[in-house]
Amino acid sequence: xxxxxxxxxxxxxxxxxxxxxxxxxxxxxxxxxxxxxxxxxxxxxxxxxxxxxxxxxxxxxxxxxxxxxxxxxxxxxxxxxxxxxxxxxxxxxxxxxxxxxxxxxxxxxxxxxxxxxxxxxxxxxxxxxxxxxxxxxxxxxxxxxxxxxxxxxxxxxxxxxxxxxxxxxxxxxxxxxxxxxxxxxxxxxxxxxxxxxxxxxxxxxxxxxxxxxxxxxxxxxxxxxxxxxxxxxxxxxxxxxxxxxx
Amino acid sequence: xxxxxxxxxxxxxxxxxxxxxxxxxxxxxxxxxxxxxxxxxxxxxxxxxxxxxxxxxxxxxxxxxxxxxxxxxxxxxxxxxxxxxxxxxxxxxxxxxxxxxxxxxxxxxxxxxxxxxxxxxxxxxxxxxxxxxxxxxxxxxxxxxxxxxxxxxxxxxxxxxxxxxxxxxxxxxxxxxxxxxxxxxxxxxxxxxxxxxxxxxxxxxxxxxxxxxxxxxxxxxxxxxxxxxxxxxxxxxxxxxxxxxxxxxxxxxxxxxxxxxxxxxxxxxxxxxxxxxxxxxxxxxxxxxxxxxxxxxxxxxxxxxxxxxxxxxxxxxxxxxxxxx
Ligand SMILES: Cc1cc2nc3c(=O)[nH]c(=O)nc-3n(C[C@H](O)[C@H](O)[C@H](O)COP(=O)(O)OP(=O)(O)OC[C@H]3O[C@@H](n4cnc5c(N)ncnc54)[C@H](O)[C@@H]3O)c2cc1C
Numbered sequence: 069x070x071x072x073x074x075x076x077x078x079x080x081x082x083x084x085x086x087x088x089x090x091x092x093x094x095x096x097x098x099x100x101x102x103x104x105x106x107x108x109x110x111x112x113x114x115x116x117x118x119x120x121x122x123x124x125x126x127x128x129x130x131x132x133x134x135x136x137x138x139x140x141x142x143x144x145x146x147x148x149x150x151x152x153x154x155x156x157x158x159x160x161x162x163x164x165x166x167x168x169x170x171x172x173x174x175x176x177x178x179x180x181x182x183x184x185x186x187x188x189x190x191x192x193x194x195x196x197x198x199x200x201x202x203x204x205x206x207x208x209x210x211x212x213x214x215x216x217x218x219x220x221x222x223x224x225x226x227x228x229x230x231x232x233x234x235x236x237x238x239x240x241x242x243x244x245x246x247x248x249x250x251x252x253x254x255x256x257x258x259x260x261x262x263x264x265x266x267x268x269x270x271x272x273x274x275x276x277x278x279x280x281x282x283x284x285x286x287x288x289x290x291x292x293x294x295x296x297x298x299x300x301x302x303x304x305x306x307x308x309x310x311x312x313x314x
Numbered sequence: 315x316x317x318x319x320x321x322x323x324x325x326x327x328x329x330x331x332x333x334x335x336x337x338x339x340x341x342x343x344x345x346x347x348x349x350x351x352x353x354x355x356x357x358x359x360x361x362x363x364x365x366x367x368x369x370x371x372x373x374x375x376x377x378x379x380x381x382x383x384x385x386x387x388x389x390x391x392x393x394x395x396x397x398x399x400x401x402x403x404x405x406x407x408x409x410x411x412x413x414x415x416x417x418x419x420x421x422x423x424x425x426x427x428x429x430x431x432x433x434x435x436x437x438x439x440x441x442x443x444x445x446x447x448x449x450x451x452x453x454x455x456x457x458x459x460x461x462x463x464x465x466x467x468x469x470x471x472x473x474x475x476x477x478x479x480x481x482x483x484x485x486x487x488x489x490x491x492x493x494x495x496x497x498x499x500x501x502x503x504x505x506x507x508x509x510x511x512x513x514x515x516x517x518x519x520x521x522x523x524x525x526x527x528x529x530x531x532x533x534x535x536x537x538x539x540x541x542x543x544x545x546x547x548x549x550x551x552x553x554x555x556x557x558x559x560x561x562x563x564x565x566x567x568x569x570x571x572x573x574x575x576x577x578x579x580x581x582x583x584x585x586x587x588x589x590x591x592x593x594x595x596x597x598x599x600x601x602x603x604x605x606x607x608x609x610x611x612x613x614x615x616x617x618x619x620x621x622x623x624x625x626x627x628x629x630x631x632x633x634x635x636x637x638x639x
Contacts, residue, residue: 081570082589085454094451105571161429162422187452187570187593192410192431196387196419205501206387208416211564224503225565226385226412228324228516231503245571246564277428281445281458286596292603292613297622301634303602306618308638311600313579314522314546 069124069215069237071114072177074168075107075143076158077136078188087283094188094283103139106183108146108250109243114181115147116248117215125149127175131158131167137266145253145261156271159279161189165197166273172202178237179220184209184244195242205235208242317343317350318403319371320394322413323358330519331409333369333477338436338470339407340370340478345439346405351375353397353490355390355413357383360487367483375400375490381499384506385413389498391420396492398425403465410469411518418469428463434474434597452570452593472519473576473599509565517566520549522579523598525568527553527591529584529605529624533561538628539583545635551575553585569594584624587612604628 079085080100087095103111111128118124128143130136131154140151154167172180185192192208199206211230212223222241224231253261295303307314319339321332328336336352343350352374354363363374375397382389394417398406406421408414410432422429434456435447444466450457517523524543526536536550543550550566557567568575570593580598584605585591592615595601603616606623613619620627 079451081452081593085451087455161419165423188450190432190448190450190452192415193419193422193429196416197423199387200391200420200423206416206420207501209412224412226506227329227518229506229508231385232505232507233501233503235501277422277461277463278430279460279462281460283450284456284458286453286456289615289617292616292619294619294621297620297627300620300622300627300630301637303618303620304631304634304638307579307600307602311579311617313600314635314638 069118069121069179070175070177071118071124071126072129072172072175072180073107073111073114073126073143073148074129074180074182074194075111075139076104076183076186077101077130077132077139078104078186081105081187085285091282091284092280101136101139103142104183104186106185106187106244108183109245109247110181110183111143111146111148112251113213113243113248114179115251117213121215127152127177129154129168129171131156131164131271133157140266141261142253144264144266145257146251147257148264150265150267152267152269154271155268160276161191161193162197162278163273163276165194165201167271168194168198169201170272171269172198178218180238180240182242184242195240199240202238202240204238204240206240206242207233207235209244210241211244211247213241213243213247315346315404316348316401317346317405317407318398318401319350319352320406320408320414320417321352321354321366321374322409322411323354323356323362326357326359327362328354328358328366329409330477331411331472334472334475335407335409335470336366336369336371337478338475341436342405342407343370345436351401351403352485353394355382355393363487364484367485368479368481369477370480371485374485374487376487377490377492379494381502384503386499386502387416387420388501389494390417391424392494392498393492395421395424397490405465406467408467408469410471414469418467422467425465425467426463427465427467428461429467429469430459430461431469433468433470436475437468449597453574453596454593471576471597473521473578509563515547515549517549517551517575518573520575520577522546522548523551523575523577524548524581524583525551525553525585525595526556526583527585528555530556535625536562538624542581542628542632542635545632548579553591582612583628585612586610587615
C-alpha cells in the first residue's frame, strides 16, 4: 500500500495572530511553525497501517516554500519514508488540491490522507477537491480508519452521529481525532530523517480561484461583567433582559 | 441565473442551520435581482419544504429517492450539480457543516466554481467584484476573500445570520430527479449510528451550550451541567481533557481539535480557557464563565463572569432559570 500524507505548515496553536501593516499578509515575524495538528493524525495513522501490514510506503507531501523543510524533516523523523515538496506559496485550497492530485496520480498512491482542515486558513476543502480531481471517493472527516487489503473501513463524523463507510482504494480521507495518538519523533527517527529523500518539484495547474484581499482581527470584547457568586441568579436575569439570549 | 440553496433535512424537518442558509441565499438573490431556489437533501416532508417560503425561497427541488436519506457524497454531489445546471445557478449557498464542506468542495471542482467556507456575513457585491468575509486562524481573525470564478459556492457558518420567518409565505415544492445510478451510491454508509444527545439538542446546531471542564472534578458531577442545560434547552459540551479521560464522549469536546460551535450563549463551567479551547468557542455571541480562579484566562474572552465554585453556583443558576418560566 502506498500512502500519501499531505501536511501543511501552520503557526503554532498558541500564536498571537497579527498582520502586516497593510493587512494583506499574516505577520510571520517571530512565529514558530508546526505541522498542522490535524495532519499529525493522518501521518501517524498511515505509519501505523504500514507497520501493521509489514509492507508499503508513506510519502509526505507539502506545498510550500523552502522554509517548511524543518517540518517536513519532522514528519520524516516521525516515520515517513520519503517526502515531496511542491515549491510554491500555497495560495488557495484549489491551487493546493491541484498539486496533490497531480502527484497522487503520477505516483500511483493508493491512500491519500490529510487533516480535516488547517488551523490557519480553516478551509476544510482540499480533501473534496482532490477526490473530485482524481474521480475517487472522499471520506471527510474521518475519525477511524482500518484497512483490509484494498478495502478501507472508516468512521465518518456527521452532525449528531457517525457513518460507517467502506471504500476501495484509491480514496482520499481527511482525518481528525480520535483516529490515533499522534507520535512524536524519537532520537533514532531524528537521526535517520536527515538521510531520507526529500524531492522538490515545481507547481502545475491553473490559477487559484480565490484571493485574500484583507485580513482583520475580530472586534474586541467590551470586558467581562462580574456577578458576585452569592447572587448568581442575577446572571440569569441579565442574560434575559440585557443580553437577550434566553 | 439564480441562487441555489442546499437545504439539509433530518427526520422530516429542515435543520436550523439550513433555515439560516435559506435566509442567506434569499438575501443574496435579492442583491443580484434574482430568485432563490432550494435543493433539499435528506429526509423531508413536503410541508416542511413548503415552509421554506418563510425564508424567502420560491421553489424547492426534492428527489424522494430513499437512499438519499443518509449522506452519500457521490450521490449528493451529483444531485446538487444537476440542480445547479437546471437552475443555471451562479451562486450556491450551503451550510458550513460536515455535509456542506464535503459536497461543496467536490462541487467547486465539478462546476469550476470559487469556494469560500466558514463565511460569516453577506457578500459585498459591486459590479463583477464578489467579496465574502470568512473566519480564519481558528476564530482569531477574519479574512475578506475575493471570489474570482464565474460561479461561487459559499458555505455559511452556523449562527452567523438569523433565520427570518415571514409567516404565511410558502415555497413551491417540485419533484426532481438526478437520474442517480447504483454507482453514485458506491460510498453509501454501511451503517449510521446516532449519538445520544443530552436533552435532545444537537451540539453543532445548538443555540445555547453549557460546557464543563476539569474543574467539574468527575463524571459523577455532570448532572449539574445537564440540569442547567435542560432548564435552558441547551446542548452540553466539554473541554478536551474531559473527553480524553472519558468523563464525557468525544463528540462533546469543543475546541481546536474538537467541534467548533458558535451559539448565541456559551456557558463555561470550570474551564480555564486555554487558547485551543477558545478556538472552538470564541465566535459565540455571549460567553459566560464560571471559575473559582479570578485569573483564569477565560475571563478575558467572557461577557459575563462569576468568580466562584461551580458546585455552589450551578444549582443557583438552574434554580433561577426554573423560576423564569
Ligand atoms: C494541539 C492541541 C490541541 C488542543 N485542542 C483542544 C481542544 O480542542 N479543546 C480543548 O478544550 N482543549 C484543547 N487542548 C488542551 C488545552 O490546551 C487545555 O489543556 C484544556 O482546554 C484545558 O481544559 P480545562 O480548562 O477543562 O482544564 P484545566 O486547564 O485543568 O482547567 C480547569 C479549570 O477549572 C477551574 N476549577 C477547578 N475547580 C473548580 C471549581 N470547583 N469551581 C470552579 N472552577 C474550578 C480551575 O480554576 C481551572 O481554571 C489542546 C492542546 C493542544 C496542545
